[in-house]
Amino acid sequence: MKKVFLFGYYGFGNLGDELLCAYYTSLLGAHFPELKLIILRDKPNEQEIEYKTVSRWNLWQLSKMMAPGDLLVGGGGSIFQDATSKRSLFYYLALLRLAGWRRLEIILAGQGLGPLSSLGRRLVGPYLNSALGISCRDQWSLATLVEMGVNRPLLYLGVDPLWDFQAPELLFKPAKRRYRPSALGFFFRKEERNRKQRLLFRLKLRFEGLRLITLFPEDYPVAEVVSQEIGASPPLLLTEVRGLAAIAPELTMVIGERLHGLLLAAKYGLPGIGLSNDPKIKAFCQQMEWPCFSWQDLCVENLMVMAIEEVLSDLGSAEQQVLQKRTEMEKKAREERDWFLQLIEQTLVK
Template identity: 25%
Template sequence: MPKVVISGYYGFNNIGDEAILKGLIDGIKDFNQDTEIVVLSQYPEFTSKKHNVRSIKRMNLFSIIKEIKDCDLLVSGGGSLLQDVTSKRSILYYIAIINIAKILNKKVMIYSQGIGPVNKKYNRNILKRVLNKVDFINVRDENSKQELVDMGIEKDILVTMDTVFGIKKPDIEIGKEILRDINIDFEKKIVGLSIRPWKNNKQIVTEISKVCESLVEEYDYQVLFIPFHFYADSSIIKDIYKNIDKKYRENVFVLDKYLYVDEYISLVGNLDFLIGMRLHALIFSVLMGVPVVGLSYDPKINNFLNFIEKNEVISILNINFNDIMNEVKCLIDNIDDERALISKKKDEFREITDIHNKVLMDLIENRGEYFGKN
């Protein structure tokens, strides 16, 4: 029975990363149900329960070495692991795990990752040395590939998509039940908002508050705030809610309980459209055929919006009520075309994710078929 060890940002209550893990596990199991999977996690019991796999503490070096020692493949990813913007130390952790596997003469796959930005010269140099030793590199966008090429990575690099597009779509009724619990009126339209804290929180609170008021007053929408990284996002969402004029608040709702992957995805599937900062809020929307307006705080958002032919990107550092509402008006005026485009992209992305999952199984089973090798 083949064995895979998975390293990533798992067990931290970030629904985007948990969705990545689900997509990865679903992809492996689709090809071989018997594969043993071990996940490095901050909370192993939580990960084991949610994903029905074995899990160990991500900082327990002895256990990590023990599991990697008898595995067939270490998978590093997916997500934005190899960057030094949101954290200065985490990149060294992920590089160290990869290096342990190569020291133990194990195969390593960089899986569906968004690379960079990597700004520190030391980090770029060590990443170059380590990644040139791995067996296969798969990234989720062309900019990530270019970042690696610029570092001096000499390996072939496969560009596909975020592995979340490989998730099986959940029943839409799951989300409907959650919306009923918070008293959403299904006779009215619903717009979702995914907002995260950033450097200019006060400006975000001011501008998003005005957006909510306009959506309620001018378009008769119900507004639903959805915290995708529950504890991290809840504070700024509360600040926005308090800043909204009281006369509009009866049509503004805040999801105040932690959900898991299928529940979030199903919930998003009940929206008319979504305005989002979080990458996986946008990805969940496309997965469920829901149009989006993206607010970018990171190149990964720009990259994804370009994938879905959204070339007018609103920067969160220059966030402005008028810019957002211009995009919203354009989307509403062309809603049928937007839905058709999103549906087409969703199908394309699903086919692309099958490619990196096949590569993964080729590596595990020593078939040598990846990149045409026999």
């Protein structure tokens, strides 16, 4: 029985990455039941019976499990970057090298590339050229591949895979929401705390409601302190989609430092604004035609307030635009899914 090894930033508690893991697990299991699915996680789940999980860190164990003709599938995320961790990048490159040594076919799906240092680009390019196919979730990531000289794999420009994610909580059509006027959701990261505190305090004074939302456990303690300091309600730590489903009807719009927070909010029909130095947030906002600001922008607090007021001044049009974009992005995600499945089918018949 051939095996498919699925990897990503799985097992660390980040809601977006856990949803990506669930998406690809369901997709592969439904379309290729003849394959043995093995998921690489931070810590294996011994109670899982539908598929096998193994420690991502035990490369020696993985090498013994891998055999020529097996598949290594990278399932979404921004794993090939060295802005937050060079150690993480070296791990993924070691995994690709191991797969090449064991003569596995490599498919990387729904990838966000970068940010990468000049050294990172020189290291990553040759490894990615060993892949059979790579799909990118935005134009910026595809351009990064081209700049690094990655030209051997089949390349596909798609969107984030979670546009195709069909959890029960995301199947409803947004109806008239029961929000208070100007109720803002803020997807929070722990960085830039001092500047963020000033911005959030100003937003709380200017608009009626403000709720900090975290998708990653490491962000929550800082969000809790900041909420107390500005006199806001306690933050939310979302570990499941249903948590966002519960609060979405109360929100008018969202501000996002987390890509998948913005994406999930858009699936609920909520308008948004990006706020991050990370190019993946800017790329997503360009796809959605949303405003996006960086902490490096001068007078970013003023820019944010003006952008929020502009959205609220014609909220109906903003909501309609989100629904139109959602339809467009979900269609592109289905097309990318078909490309991904077809590539695996072609690989299996070799």
